[in-house]
Amino acid sequence: MTHHPSPTTRLTTSRPRRLVVKLGTGVLTSGIGELNTARIAAVCAGIAALRARGTEVIVVSSGAVGLGMGRLRLEKKPKEIAKKQACAAIGQSLLMQTWQAGFAPHGLTVAQVLLTHDDLRLRSRYLGVQETLRQLISYGTIPVINENDTVSAAEIKFGDNDMLSAMVASLTGAEHLIILSTAPGLIDLKGTKEIVPVVERITPEIEAMAGGTTSETATGGMVSKIAAAKLATKSGCGVFIASGAEPEILAKLLCGRGPGTFFVPSGLPLVARKRWLAYFQRPAGTISLNDRAVPVLREQGRSLLAVGVTGSRGEFAAGDIVNLAGPDGIVFARGRTAFGSDEIPALAGQQGPAVAALYPARKRLEVIHRNDLVLL
């Protein structure tokens, strides 16, 4: 029998230039709000070893709400938003103390970065965050990022830190995102009952393997990890999902010795601006297209013209990000519209000269210019 190297060795690099490590509440704590100091120390040692070999590491850490709950001796996660936000405020400082203490023996300094969804959704703030992270890394510190839960109301939330970590990986151009949780990887419950070592493409079957979280303090679960992996792999970043309890897990993953699941990055990463357009936005509505327009956008990479539009849903203004759907209702692209939803009825199905007659002063008449359009 010929010897095959582990399937991940050919896909990963044991010395990535930059990686994002995301830790779930369940990895950092044992029981509600009790820190698992030994595990945190082990993770810090693993990260310090990577740093010593020249890899830049950014940490995305959950645990603020959980640690706050522990400090207040709450057994159950409160339902009220204000209570959760208060827990996060209490727990966040404990969380940073923990990271600081964990990295101190390695001579490493941590930097707290708290983000809301708006910080990445607005282009100017996105660029600002990118610049600050770059600076923190060049100062030799380890950024420790969490969502700014205390001020994130429902509509500006990332949802969970899995998605936040994928956005951070995309934003910083990290080679790998390593999501450490209590799960050992993606398990094929229907088939082999074992960890799936490599996922080449996230298909509906892969998505169906994921089930929701059950723990009191955690938020994500496998569903959100797969969603995060989808975003990150499309940005050209390889994603690992593995157990944070496994000794020396970071080193093992990077040299292809698992155990865990590796999601192969897509071969064609989007250019950074399109990435931001595609994944960092909350579309304000949907523009529907006729069946002639769909392949023109999909296969020829052209702009969307009024003639291909059949209608729209939702309220949006010129400059907003919208989804694009074909006649089957399936969303296949996203872009920045040059017209608001109130203008769409008059434009839909019109040929160029008719649109020009409606908007005599405008130079550009595309509904969405191809540079502002990205296929999903």
Ligand code: GLU
């Ligand atoms: N930001 C939350 C916290 O630190 C966690 C969200 C998550 O686990 O996804 O408690």
